[in-house]
Structures are given as C-alpha cells and as structure tokens.
Amino acid sequence: MEPRIVRLSETSLIIYLGEEIDTDLIQTLTSLSQAISSKFRHGIVDVIPSYTSVFVEFHPLRVTYQQINHWLNETLSRLDSLEHMIKPQQISLPVYYHPDVAPDLESLAKERGLTVEEVIQIHSQIEYTVCAIGFAPGFAFLASVDERIAMPRHAEPKSKVAKGSVGIAGRQTAVYPLETPGGWQVIGNCPMSLFTPEQSPMMPFNVGDLVRFGPISRDEFIALGGQL
Amino acid sequence: MNVLKVLSAGILTLIQDLGRNRVAHLGLSTGGPLDIHAFCWANRLVGNHSNQPALEITMGAFSVEAYSDVVLSLTGANCSATIDGQRLESWRSFVLHKGQVLKLGYARQGFRAYLAIQGGFDIAPCFDSVATVVRNQMGGLLVRPGTSLKRDDWLAVNGDSAIPEPTYRPHFVVSRFIPNYDDEIEIGVIESYQANLFPDDAKKRFYASPYLVSDKLDRMGIRLSGEKIHCDSVGIISEGIALGSIQFPPNGQPIILTHDRQTLGGYPKLGCVSRMSLMRLAQARPGTKLNFYQAELDKESQAYFAFMRFFGL
Numbered sequence: 333m334e335p336r337i338v339r340l341s342e343t344s345l346i347i348y349l350g351e352e353i354d355t356d357l358i359q360t361l362t363s364l365s366q367a368i369s370s371k372f373r374h375g376i377v378d379v380i381p382s383y384t385s386v387f388v389e390f391h392p393l394r395v396t397y398q399q400i401n402h403w404l405n406e407t408l409s410r411l412d413s414l415e416h417m418i419k420p421q422q423i424s425l426p427v428y429y430h431p432d433v434a435p436d437l438e439s440l441a442k443e444r445g446l447t448v449e450e451v452i453q454i455h456s457q458i459e460y461t462v463c464a465i466g467f468a469p470g471f472a473f474l475a476s477v478d479e480r481i482a483m484p485r486h487a488e489p490k491s492k493v494a495k496g497s498v499g500i501a502g503r504q505t506a507v508y509p510l511e512t513p514g515g516w517q518v519i520g521n522c523p524m525s526l527f528t529p530e531q532s533p534m535m536p537f538n539v540g541d542l543v544r545f546g547p548i549s550r551d552e553f554i555a556l557g558g559q560l
Numbered sequence: 561m562n563v564l565k566v567l568s569a570g571i572l573t574l575i576q577d578l579g580r581n582r583v584a585h586l587g588l589s590t591g592g593p594l595d596i597h598a599f600c601w602a603n604r605l606v607g608n609h610s611n612q613p614a615l616e617i618t619m620g621a622f623s624v625e626a627y628s629d630v631v632l633s634l635t636g637a638n639c640s641a642t643i644d645g646q647r648l649e650s651w652r653s654f655v656l657h658k659g660q661v662l663k664l665g666y667a668r669q670g671f672r673a674y675l676a677i678q679g680g681f682d683i684a685p686c687f688d689s690v691a692t693v694v695r696n697q698m699g700g701l702l703v704r705p706g707t708s709l710k711r712d713d714w715l716a717v718n719g720d721s722a723i724p725e726p727t728y729r730p731h732f733v734v735s736r737f738i739p740n741y742d743d744e745i746e747i748g749v750i751e752s753y754q755a756n757l758f759p760d761d762a763k764k765r766f767y768a769s770p771y772l773v774s775d776k777l778d779r780m781g782i783r784l785s786g787e788k789i790h791c792d793s794v795g796i797i798s799e800g801i802a803l804g805s806i807q808f809p810p811n812g813q814p815i816i817l818t819h820d821r822q823t824l825g826g827y828p829k830l831g832c833v834s835r836m837s838l839m840r841l842a843q844a845r846p847g848t849k850l851n852f853y854q855a856e857l858d859k860e861s862q863a864y865f866a867f868m869r870f871f872g873l
Contacts, residue, residue: 340752341832342861344802353797365585378584380800382824387800389584392865393873464798466824469587469696473798510697529686529698529705534586 335408337401343377343392347404349411350384353503355461355475361386362540363414364407371403381539382464383473420461420540425507425522427456427498427545428553432560433521440483440500440517451519454478455498456545460505462537470509470527470535474543477503489515496521496558498545509535520545523558563628563677564715567661570622573709575681575700578611578873579819580689584800589820591691591699594779594842595672597739598636600871602676605633605653605731610871612680612718613690615709617673623663626656630717631678631724635733637670637741637843651733653678655724670741670843678724682716693820695780741843744770748834748855749806755830758791765789766830767852771814775846779820782841784850788812791828798826804833816841834860836867 336348347364350357361381368388369376375395380387390400407414429452431437441451460474467473477500485501490513493499497508499516508514509527522545527535537543554560566573576599579592593599593616600610608614615622620639633653634641641648641664648654648662650673656662664673683690684702692700692707699706701713709715749767758766771786790812801807805817807827816833817825833841834855844850867873 338752339857340802341750341804342835342857342864344832346753346799377581378590378800380584380823382799383797385797385799387584387802389802392861393868464824465585466587466798467822471587539585 335411337404337408339397344387344389345397345400346388347386347408348384349386353383353463353475355463357384358461358463358540359420360411360414362418362538364411365539366418367407367414368400372400375400380466382466418538418540420542421538422459422542422544423536424544424546425524426548426552426556427520427522428548428550428558429455429520430550432550433494433496433553433558434498434519436517437519440481440519443483444481446480451481452547454481455500455505455519456547458544460543462539462541462543463504465535465537465539468508468510468512469529470537472506472537472543474505475503477505479503483517485515486517489513493518494521494559496523498522521553521558523553523556561628561682561716562714563630563717564624564626566709566711566713566715567623567625568621569709569711569713570617570620570664572618573622574616574618574692574694575613575683575709576616576691577613577689579691580687580693580699583687584823587823588687588696588698589693589823590803591689591693591696592819593674594818595636595674595839597839597867598672598674598843600873601651601733601737602633602635602674603680604871605635605651605733606631606676606678608676608678608680610873612676613683614674614676614681617664617675619671620664620667620673622673623661624715625661626658629655629657629723631728632656632662633676633731634673636673637667639664639667639673641665651738653731655728667845671845672842677715677717679718682718695820739840739843743847744849744851745840745844746837747841747850747852748837748860749831749852750834750855750857750860751831753805753829753831754791754793754796757793757828758789758830762789762791763830767854771850771852773844773846773848773850777846779818781818781821782816782844784814784816786813789814793828795826796828798824801825801829802832804835804838805829806831806833818842835864836860
C-alpha cells in the first residue's frame, strides 16, 4: 500500500505503512521513527512505532504539522533509501517451560494435538521480531508464532498473570515484565528482569530487535532468580 | 526543606508536572495534570513556571499543616477550602503561616483541585518528570513511587523557601478565566483515526445523543454511557493512542482516553477530543452530561496554541 499520513489531533499524527502485520515492515518503522526524531529533535514529544504504523506527538510551537508533513512526504517517497540507522540486537531469553509456572501449557498442547515437548520445541526454535512495545511498560509484542501453537487469548482475562510469564495470543508471543491482569495463554516463565525503571536502559528491547527463547531446567530457573 | 505535612490525603492526591515525554515507545504513560488549565493557573498565581510540581487533588477531602510560612495557590474544583476554619476563595494565591491548617472539603463543583507552592514542590524526577503514574509505579515521592500521597507524608519546597513578606499581596485569576464547572458540557471532537469506518448514521446518532460520564472514570480513561455506536470493524492492528482518543470497544459505549492511558490500543477510534475540551472534561464528575460536536481542527489548534503560548508550554 501507499504510505498514508493522518493528522489525529492538534498535536499528533500517524503514518500507516501497511495494512497487515508483516515482520519485514518493522525495520522500516524503526528507521523512520529514528529519522523523525533526529530530524526534528525537540519538536518531537513522542514517537511510537507499532506493527504497521508510526505515531508522532509533536510540539506545535517548535515545529508545525506542515513542516513534518512536507518532510514525511519526501521521505516516504524514497523509503527504500532510508538508512537503517539502528542495527537490531539479538536477544536470548531463558524460559522454564513447565506447568508449575505455566497454567496453560498442558491445555494448549492438548488443544493443538501436540505433546508439551513439541510445543516447547516449536516455540523456542523461531527467532521473533519485536513489533511493538506497550500495553504495560516493557511489554514487547513478538511475532510470529508458528501456526501449530497459535492460540487465541482467554475469553475472560485472568486478574493476575505472574511476572515473567511467557504467553501466546494468536500468532504473537510476549513476556509479562510485571504482574498484571492479562488474557494470554501462559506456557512458560522467564526469570530475567525485563523492566527496571532505575536502570538505563530500562528494558532490553527496542522495536525491531530479534528475540529467541531458550528452554532451561527447574534448577537453572531458580538459580537465575525465578520464583515458583 | 519540609514545609507541609499531610493530615488527610483524600481519595487520590498525586504530585504532577506537565508529564513525561520521550518514553511512550517504552510503554510508559505521559501522566501530568488532567486539567492543564487549572494546573497552569495554580503555578502562575505563585510565580512558578508551568512545569513546576504541584498537587492534583481528586474529589478534595485533603488537608495539610504548614511547618513554615509558605505561599500557596488553589485552583480547579470548588472544595470549600478553609484556613483554620476561615473560608478561603479558590483561584488565588495566599500565605499559609506556620502552624495553620489548610483544609479542603469534598469537591462541590468540578472534580479535581490543584495546589501549587511558590518555588514548586521538591521532588526527584524520574525520566525528567515527577508526574505520578500509578499504573507505571513511577513518579511522585521517591520513597513510594507511583502512589497517592498519604497521611503524614512530608512535602518539601524547592530551594530556600523565601519567607513571604508580611505585606504579601495575593494574586487572583480574573473571573472571565475561571470556568463554570456545570453538569452539562459541550465537547469538541476532531475526527481522525478510523472515522471512515463509522457509518454516517452512527456518527449522526453519536453527535445527536447526550452521553453521561459513568462512575468508571480514572486517569486512564473516562467511560461514558449512552447511545451505543458500532462501526464496521471490531478490532484493528494495535497503534499509538493520542491523548483524548475516543475509542469504541465492542459494547459500543465510548471511552475517552486520558493522560495515564495505555500507549497502544486496538479498538476503533472515531477521533480525538480537542485539547481545550479535555481541560473541561477533566472536571466532569460521574453523571455529567456531555454533548459532542464536530470541531474544526484549525480553530481548535489556534485556541490550544494560544493557550500554550500564554502559559509558556
């Protein structure tokens, strides 16, 4: 599709670059996000890349919508030449896949006609792309989960999903950085801290990064600080 | 220097500045005062710049004792404030002397009061802001990030709190800038986002029917009840959510998303409440009647940019 710029409010706009989730689009989103921030600097209040779009909140007394729009039109017409300024990081996360920490692991396997071992093997063999960060601080939406273990969210969200829970929702997977309510199918737990406001950076991910999950034993999980 | 001690913290009293920028891509909310108009006036009345930390007191029922003479200001909701039992008008600055108690009753008109102090409250920032965002466990007092003030909390003032002159003359907001917090408000809507997914007759019904502010309102969003509006989609690919977005979950009842909203969302959105209307909406109590109208982007922008210039935002 042709990129589309939509003015949302007095101080915000959104750029749509696609109509369907496509992990190949993510590098373009992050490059564009980076380029907007470096071009307009203090004129830009926030930039949120997500799946197929880039949301921009601007400071209207430092930069006008017309200025941003003009630059975007030029930039979007030569998107291919947009320099990929950020090299994606490759991140590896340990996961303890076991019913002790994963209330939905066995039911998901049963539902999809697989053994628990097969679910673990399928989930941990793919390199996922961070497509968006949101919902809660540090919550990274990862795509794409193999069709064979894709499962919709619970119809009723659970009031409490433990910190570190590794969940599946449709063809997405994610780690819950903090205990929150949530509806994803929990198949494991990652003992690493993914959101530490006192640290810089606060979280290991950026949109566009690549993530792999590595199965660990119960002992390793506990040694890494995991809570049963 | 500790100058105020909280005697009663009310239901929700949060330290706020204008909010946290350049963190939305990490999933953090901006925070900041819901009624930026009353907040900026509170700071202006005591000679502060607009980004100084001040208190947002939801529904009132708050009191503090002074441990030093301080210059304060109170704006926003009318909470029948008193100093040692003596009635105190809102929308003005005043001196609270050592040993005196400032007391706010329950909000009678409006929903949120703002209390500023000359020099600003001294709070350590987190990501360049002190704004308290409860759902992010961030901002406010360092000892208890992301929480409401509590009884016996101490509040310090920035720098050496200049002892007010005995002849201190209070500052007032002229009456034409003081809003009426009526129980019925007109709310301007800038159509955008998925507006084209809403059939014409659905939009017509939205603008023609009044909506009531429900009791499900917090700093994330304000849920309304009224005519159900459905559009040609139940969900969209998650995207960044602008301040004031009007989203329609499958039950057809609109939610207006405010400062502590999630950064991403996947419900269809008709557009955004204008910034000027949002300031007024921040004072709406449950049961307040809202009438929406289609606003012009240019006109709304001019009004808001003038507001920003006036307060140096």
